[in-house]
Amino acid sequence: MKLGRISVNGPDGAEARLVLVVPEENRVIDLKRALHEQLVKEGSSRESALQYANAVFPGSMSAAIALGTPFTQAAEKINAKRPDAHSISFDSVNWLPASDPSVVRDGLTFVGHIKGFHEKIGAPPTPNLLKVPGYFKGTPHTVIGHEAEVPWPGYIQYMDYELELGYVIGKRAESLRPENALDHLFGITIFNDFSARDCQAVEMPIGMGPTKCKDFAYGIGPWITTVDEFKDLDRIGMEVRVNGETWGKGDSSNKLWTVGELIAWASLGEVIVPGDVIGSGTMGGGSALELDRKLQPGDVVEMIVEGVGTLRNTMGQPIPDLWWPEERKPFM
Amino acid sequence: MKLGRISVNGPDGAEARLVLVVPEENRVIDLKRALHEQLVKEGSSRESALQYANAVFPGSMSAAIALGTPFTQAAEKINAKRPDAHSISFDSVNWLPASDPSVVRDGLTFVGHIKGFHEKIGAPPTPNLLKVPGYFKGTPHTVIGHEAEVPWPGYIQYMDYELELGYVIGKRAESLRPENALDHLFGITIFNDFSARDCQAVEMPIGMGPTKCKDFAYGIGPWITTVDEFKDLDRIGMEVRVNGETWGKGDSSNKLWTVGELIAWASLGEVIVPGDVIGSGTMGGGSALELDRKLQPGDVVEMIVEGVGTLRNTMGQPIPDLWWPEERKPFM
Numbered sequence: 021m022k023l024g025r026i027s028v029n030g031p032d033g034a035e036a037r038l039v040l041v042v043p044e045e046n047r048v049i050d051l052k053r054a055l056h057e058q059l060v061k062e063g064s065s066r067e068s069a070l071q072y073a074n075a076v077f078p079g080s081m082s083a084a085i086a087l088g089t090p091f092t093q094a095a096e097k098i099n100a101k102r103p104d105a106h107s108i109s110f111d112s113v114n115w116l117p118a119s120d121p122s123v124v125r126d127g128l129t130f131v132g133h134i135k136g137f138h139e140k141i142g143a144p145p146t147p148n149l150l151k152v153p154g155y156f157k158g159t160p161h162t163v164i165g166h167e168a169e170v171p172w173p174g175y176i177q178y179m180d181y182e183l184e185l186g187y188v189i190g191k192r193a194e195s196l197r198p199e200n201a202l203d204h205l206f207g208i209t210i211f212n213d214f215s216a217r218d219c220q221a222v223e224m225p226i227g228m229g230p231t232k233c234k235d236f237a238y239g240i241g242p243w244i245t246t247v248d249e250f251k252d253l254d255r256i257g258m259e260v261r262v263n264g265e266t267w268g269k270g271d272s273s274n275k276l277w278t279v280g281e282l283i284a285w286a287s288l289g290e291v292i293v294p295g296d297v298i299g300s301g302t303m304g305g306g307s308a309l310e311l312d313r314k315l316q317p318g319d320v321v322e323m324i325v326e327g328v329g330t331l332r333n334t335m336g337q338p339i340p341d342l343w344w345p346e347e348r349k350p351f352m
Numbered sequence: 353m354k355l356g357r358i359s360v361n362g363p364d365g366a367e368a369r370l371v372l373v374v375p376e377e378n379r380v381i382d383l384k385r386a387l388h389e390q391l392v393k394e395g396s397s398r399e400s401a402l403q404y405a406n407a408v409f410p411g412s413m414s415a416a417i418a419l420g421t422p423f424t425q426a427a428e429k430i431n432a433k434r435p436d437a438h439s440i441s442f443d444s445v446n447w448l449p450a451s452d453p454s455v456v457r458d459g460l461t462f463v464g465h466i467k468g469f470h471e472k473i474g475a476p477p478t479p480n481l482l483k484v485p486g487y488f489k490g491t492p493h494t495v496i497g498h499e500a501e502v503p504w505p506g507y508i509q510y511m512d513y514e515l516e517l518g519y520v521i522g523k524r525a526e527s528l529r530p531e532n533a534l535d536h537l538f539g540i541t542i543f544n545d546f547s548a549r550d551c552q553a554v555e556m557p558i559g560m561g562p563t564k565c566k567d568f569a570y571g572i573g574p575w576i577t578t579v580d581e582f583k584d585l586d587r588i589g590m591e592v593r594v595n596g597e598t599w600g601k602g603d604s605s606n607k608l609w610t611v612g613e614l615i616a617w618a619s620l621g622e623v624i625v626p627g628d629v630i631g632s633g634t635m636g637g638g639s640a641l642e643l644d645r646k647l648q649p650g651d652v653v654e655m656i657v658e659g660v661g662t663l664r665n666t667m668g669q670p671i672p673d674l675w676w677p678e679e680r681k682p683f684m
Contacts, residue, residue, distance in 0.1 A: 122491070122492065122493070123455065123489075123491045123492065128558075128560070131683055134683075134684075135683070135684055138684070144684065145684060146557040146558055146559070147682070148554055148555070148557045148558050149558055150679055150680040150681070150682060151554055151677070151679050151680075152554060152555065152558075152564070152677055153677060154555065154558035154560045154563070155560060155563060156560035156561050157455075157489045157490070157491065157561065157563070158489070159454070159455045159489065159622060159623070160454065160455065161454070161622060161623035161625065162622050162623065171621070173527075173620070173621030175620075175621070195505075195671075195674050195675070196675075197675045198675070222480055222483055222484060223480070223484065223486065224559045225478040225480045225559075226460075226478055226480050226481055226484075226486035227478070227556045227557075227559060227561070228460070228486045228487060228488035228561050228562070229488050229489065229559070229560050229561020229562070230560070230561070231486070231487060231489070231618075232484070232617075232620055232621055232622075235621070235622045236621040236622055276680055276683070277677070277680075281677060284675055285564075285677065286563075288505070288507075288564055288674060288675065289503070289505030289507070289564055289567065289568040289671075289674065290491060290493060290494050290564075290567045290568055291491070291493035291494065293493065339527075339621075342527050342620060342621065343527070343528075343529045343530070343616055343620065345483070345484055345485060345609070345613060345617065347482055347483050348482040348483075348608055348609075349482070350479070350482060351463055351466075351467070351608070352466075352467055352470070352476065352477060
């Protein structure tokens with residue numbers, strides 16, 4: 021089953037809706053409207069049916085996943101019928117990020133990228149990468165969806181993408197072990213971790229993790245494919261194209277840490293919640309840095325993941341006149 | 353004005369309430385109940401008054417601050433009268449975190465701590481600390497309030513506290529400049545950035561920022577003092593006591609970056625939202641590491657900030673039997 025989020029116009033302005041995605045027919049089905057209609061046909065009053073449909077299919081994917089069985093069962097029932105009514109053609113859809121995570125986490129699990137990245141920057145990876153499945157955190161406010169323009173803060177000269185899988189969490193959990201972590205995986209989406217390489221070189225030595233070099237945009241979409249549709253999480257085909265040209269192609273094999281280990285580590289001593297998205301880390305060859313290339317304003321970046329679809333974003337124009345701090349004098 | 357959050361029992365279980373705090377009388381006033389009663393006295397129907405009071409004083413501090421004027425004006429009106437009704441004595445209060453931030457950010461602005469920390473670890477600070485006001489991000493799910501027991505994941509041997517101010521954001525903003533950033537500051541709370549020094553030594557070299565060494569607990573409370581009550585943000589007295597003994601004392605002077613610069617940087621190219629808490633970074637001498645000391649299970653940590661109050665937490669017992677990853681073999 022493929023589930024997404026779109027924006028529709030309502031009497032109070034833009035409104036988020038959950039949709040069932042039918043890529044082979046280039047359409048989505050508005051889940052709330054479909055359920056509302058179905059309930060009324062079955063004898064519910066219009067008003068009560070609407071209240072129920074609002075509760076089962078809220079605008080938040082995180083809230084829907086957190087509801088659990090009433091959400092997934094109602095969606096599966098509509099998926100089994102795939103009615104024509106309440107459909108919107110892909111041409112007319114205004115996509116929202118496939119999930120609205122409470123926090124963005126992004127790992128570093130593909131051996132190929134760790135090698136490629138460190139060869140390019142001319143420094144060996146720290147041996148601590150072998151000790152724990154490191155990840156960084158991103159704020160949830162700059163998540164963007166399919167077809168969205170990517171904000172480009174003007175202080176960035178070296179813009180890059182990162183091709184990743186997004187693991188969408190299905191159940192609240194704390195301190196999982198790898199052997200039961202996959203029970204908490206709801207589905208897979210595509211995750212584009214846009215990265216400012218010049219800014220990263222300033223921030224990374226501080227050791228507190230990326231902020232300005234990452235927190236301007238995380239592409240999440242176009243939708244989520246539920247985990248039951250994947251035969252093997254370590255053999256998912258992945259590709260990135262820039263302006264139609266393939267810049268990277270491979271699959272999700274050759275990982276330093278398994279999906280279960282990454283999720284278990286993310287939950288260790290803390291909490292992961294439904295709708296959270298954990299990036300797999302960049303596929304080997306999944307960044308332009310590894311090719312000595314960079315993105316330009318106006319570039320169209322497409323990420324294709326087998327079993328999901330294509331996440332497409334266009335780079336915006338640099339935002340001018342932003343503040344930048346003045347360097348301080350040494351005090352030690 | 354001092355505003356906090358507490359938990360009360362309701363027919364559906366625990367419920368969060370916003371309160372006006374009157375420390376000099378050791379009591380809080382339930383804002384929703386006080387407003388409800390006031391409106392009914394003024395002629396509103398009980399039901400409509402309750403709906404309105406729910407909207408003005410929700411259980412979420414972030415949502416209340418985001419509402420803006422209707423929230424602050426109603427709170428100020430109750431603060432002017434300070435009715436006896438709907439009061440709860442400090443003895444009976446079950447405190448919640450003073451805010452429920454969308455994301456935790458924590459800076460590094462006090463020169464004394466940067467010096468003290470790097471002297472102890474025997475390595476010089478990176479010169480990049482002089483270039484930008486670095487900060488790390490924490491997940492919002494492990495924020496704890498006044499009097500809460502601090503969860504102690506069993507993999508931590510070297511437990512520490514960090515004495516900080518918490519800057520609570522008042523208005524949604526993007527790409528502020530330092531000169532107007534303070535307009536977006538709602539108030540000050542106390543921020544205890546509990547830190548696992550052993551775990552930090554494993555994570556920091558990876559460069560993606562702290563995760564397991566920080567994300568188990570952030571103390572935020574006991575309440576928020578609105579910014580109008582502070583004469584000088586750079587002269588706020590701060591102290592930390594462990595089991596009643598003073599381990600660190602100083603004030604909020606001697607900063608590498610101003611409060612305005614830290615907030616502006618946090619908002620640069622991204623979004624800060626009401627209720628977000630930005631830690632000032634540790635006061636010089638505000639960590640046990642700087643004293644070659646460490647916390648033990650059962651220790652009581654008190655942080656006293658002039659104009660706010662005392663944030664008190666007791667360290668829990670180590671949580672046993674957690675998973676820890678097996679080290680990988682080198683691949684480069």
